[in-house]
Amino acid sequence: MKLFEYEAKNIAKAYGIRVPRGEVAKTPTEAREIAGRIGRGVVLKAQILVGGRGLAGAVKFAEKPSDAYEVANRLLGSKIRGEEVKMILVEERICVAKEHYLSLTVDRSARTLVYLVSSLGGVEVEDLVKKHPDKLLKLSVDPLTGYKHYYSRVAGEFLGVARGGGGNLDHIMATMYKIMRDYDAELVEFNPLALECGGGLIALDAKIVIDDNSLYRHPELREKSTRELAIYEQKARELGFSYIELDGNIGVIANGAGLTMATMDTILLYGGKPANFLDIGGGASRDRVKDAVKLLLSHPNVKVLLINIFGGITRCDEVAWGIAEALEEAHISKPIVVRMLGTNEEEGRKILLEKGLKVYNEIDDAVAKAVELAEV
Amino acid sequence: MAILVNKNTRVLVQGITGREGSFHTKLMLEYGTKIVAGVTPGKGGLDVHGVPVYDSVLEALDEQGSIDASIVFVPARFASEAVYEALENGIKLVVVITEGIPLYDELLLIRYAKSLDVRIIGPNTPGIIVPGEAKIGIMPAHVFKPGRVGIVSRSGTLTYEISREISKKGYGASTVVGIGGDPIVGLDFIEIYQLFSTDPYTDAVVLIGEIGGDMEERFAKYYVSLNRKKPVIAYIAGKTAPPGKRMGHAGAIISMGIGDYASKKKALEDAGIPVADKPSEIPLLLSKILKR
Numbered sequence: 036m037k038l039f040e041y042e043a044k045n046i047a048k049a050y051g052i053r054v055p056r057g058e059v060a061k062t063p064t065e066a067r068e069i070a071g072r073i074g075r076g077v078v079l080k081a082q083i084l085v086g087g088r089g090l091a092g093a094v095k096f097a098e099k100p101s102d103a104y105e106v107a108n109r110l111l112g113s114k115i116r117g118e119e120v121k122m123i124l125v126e127e128r129i130c131v132a133k134e135h136y137l138s139l140t141v142d143r144s145a146r147t148l149v150y151l152v153s154s155l156g157g158v159e160v161e162d163l164v165k166k167h168p169d170k171l172l173k174l175s176v177d178p179l180t181g182y183k184h185y186y187s188r189v190a191g192e193f194l195g196v197a198r199g200g201g202g203n204l205d206h207i208m209a210t211m212y213k214i215m216r217d218y219d220a221e222l223v224e225f226n227p228l229a230l231e232c233g234g235g236l237i238a239l240d241a242k243i244v245i246d247d248n249s250l251y252r253h254p255e256l257r258e259k260s261t262r263e264l265a266i267y268e269q270k271a272r273e274l275g276f277s278y279i280e281l282d283g284n285i286g287v288i289a290n291g292a293g294l295t296m297a298t299m300d301t302i303l304l305y306g307g308k309p310a311n312f313l314d315i316g317g318g319a320s321r322d323r324v325k326d327a328v329k330l331l332l333s334h335p336n337v338k339v340l341l342i343n344i345f346g347g348i349t350r351c352d353e354v355a356w357g358i359a360e361a362l363e364e365a366h367i368s369k370p371i372v373v374r375m376l377g378t379n380e381e382e383g384r385k386i387l388l389e390k391g392l393k394v395y396n397e398i399d400d401a402v403a404k405a406v407e408l409a410e411v
Numbered sequence: 412m413a414i415l416v417n418k419n420t421r422v423l424v425q426g427i428t429g430r431e432g433s434f435h436t437k438l439m440l441e442y443g444t445k446i447v448a449g450v451t452p453g454k455g456g457l458d459v460h461g462v463p464v465y466d467s468v469l470e471a472l473d474e475q476g477s478i479d480a481s482i483v484f485v486p487a488r489f490a491s492e493a494v495y496e497a498l499e500n501g502i503k504l505v506v507v508i509t510e511g512i513p514l515y516d517e518l519l520l521i522r523y524a525k526s527l528d529v530r531i532i533g534p535n536t537p538g539i540i541v542p543g544e545a546k547i548g549i550m551p552a553h554v555f556k557p558g559r560v561g562i563v564s565r566s567g568t569l570t571y572e573i574s575r576e577i578s579k580k581g582y583g584a585s586t587v588v589g590i591g592g593d594p595i596v597g598l599d600f601i602e603i604y605q606l607f608s609t610d611p612y613t614d615a616v617v618l619i620g621e622i623g624g625d626m627e628e629r630f631a632k633y634y635v636s637l638n639r640k641k642p643v644i645a646y647i648a649g650k651t652a653p654p655g656k657r658m659g660h661a662g663a664i665i666s667m668g669i670g671d672y673a674s675k676k677k678a679l680e681d682a683g684i685p686v687a688d689k690p691s692e693i694p695l696l697l698s699k700i701l702k703r
Contacts, residue, residue: 143624161668178518249513277659292659293566296648314659345549
């Protein structure tokens with residue numbers, strides 16, 4: 036789960052990392068008042084969770100409070116990369132001598148944590164990794180032993196801030212580690228981490244991503260975990276499904292993440308486009324299947340529904356009953372293509388046959404049929 | 412014969428009295444797996460499908476003698492405790508079925524296991540099966556046939572799907588290993604391939620990857636560097652997955668510019684590993700390198 040910039044900055048500030056003075060505005064009037072209190076030029080930053088805000092026009096400058104009102108008026112309620120702007124962070128403008136990149140994340144391959152350090156501040160990490168690997172320093176931290184102060188000496192030398200202005204780098208890096216642990220984060224990122232004209236490092240932007248599996252240890256954050264979701268994603272989450280919205284017209288229900296993705300990919304291979312990823316998980320009951328089928332049948336983008344079940348713990352007869360009951364209750368007639376194999380497949384097939392639904396054995400045949408129906 | 416386990420492997424089930432633990436203990440026993448004990452704290456003295464239950468791993472060892480492997484069904488909040496108990500009592504292979512263990516707990520657990528030379532399979536894995544011999548996992552047994560193909564996968568049901576395709580065309584598997592769908596797993600593609608490469612009963616390896624992380628890319632790099640190698644065929648799920656979204660598995664997410672389908676496919680193909688476009692294509696690719 037991604038936190039908003041202002042939330043990440045509040046955490047950083049509480050841990051003693053310097054961030055620009057600022058407050059969140061929900062109306063243009065509030066933006067004007069905050070700019071007035073700051074008393075000099077401000078930056079207005081839309082609080083949205085999509086990346087690349089600078090290029091998308093989500094970051095603006097204003098000299099006077101009245102300008103801040105105007106900018107806020109244009110930003111609030113607008114949509115940036117599909118996300119509506121509901122809040123703006125209004126901050127003092129900082130005189131910057133140099134910008135750096137600094138983050139702490141998980142190194143999957145080494146099974147460690149890793150600091151990523153670069154002198155190319157403000158550049159998206161995706162570009163650092165792909166286009167400037169030579170400008171990127173990686174410092175591994177074994178989680179068994181934790182942070183060591185020499186990391187900041189190595190990072191400081193790499194950035195050229197070893198002496199003078201970068202004196203608080205060690206404090207920042209040690210604190211990032213502490214935040215990572217305290218919040219069960221999978222990413223703590225300051226980009227840019229700027230060297231101020233007067234010396235000293237300040238986090239101009241902050242990003243914290245919390246590990247979803249750890250949310251049960253952070254009930255105060257858990258409430259926020261559905262806020263970045265689209266309506267159907269929220270509905271699916273409430274029903275307990277793993278669900279991702281896509282832009283095609285073939286609704287997909289399958290069991291297991293890998294099989295669901297493989298079903299989507301096969302649709303693409305046959306010239307169709309999946310409308311979603313919906314994994315009913317292992318051992319789904321008929322009620323769960325019914326919920327999933329009804330959800331997708333009601334989705335305006337879904338023209339055809341493709342259900343692909345490989346029964347292990349999941350029983351095909353339960354799935355079949357779930358489909359049959361959904362059809363009775365939904366009163367929406369959209370074509371459904373079912374592919375079902377594994378535990379109790381004969382019983383499942385019989386149940387669906389009585390409802391007039393053919394059951395396919397092979398993914399390829401089912402996908403080809405679904406794509407054909409979606410094109411009509 | 413196979414890698415990691417065989418019909419003589421003496422197995423402990425942690426979390427044996429739970430719904431999943433008890434159900435799969437029955438299925439594993441029916442398959443012929445040698446389950447010698449179960450552990451559920453506070454449930455010592457019970458019996459699950461004829462398997463004696465103990466309060467601790469230590470007690471199970473005292474009563475049953477040596478244990479080669481443990482399979483863990485303990486819920487996410489308590490699972491890492493259970494794994495620590497297994498590895499600190501000298502069990503050298505731990506299969507962690509549990510999904511949803513916090514990332515940081517997994518990091519600590521797996522670093523610690525490596526320092527003790529313990530092999531962890533998973534977390535979030537369907538387990539290991541040696542067709543016709545032993546199953547330490549939750550997979551539906553009927554889709555697997557004995558044979559000479561090693562299968563290693565980040566996914567569950569997709570592995571069943573592909574194994575069925577392979578069986579249907581007359582091939583079979585020496586061992587099937589689910590390495591787990593989490594970002595941090597105990598053994599990765601390279602480590603499992605190394606075991607297959609020295610196994611005289613494995614002629615080729617099918618690698619089932621998915622988007623997220625760089626495990627496939629690292630395997631490709633490693634594979635290129637080898638002088639002698641066994642043929643590998645791959646399938647990668649998630650061509651249609653958008654960046655920044657977790658596709659079910661905690662590990663299946665394209666983030667920070669790492670883990671997309673195109674990068675994995677290219678890395679594997681550049682390493683001389685054919686990548687199937689769909690599951691049903693895998694037996695076709697196998698037929699080009701193997702006799703039935």
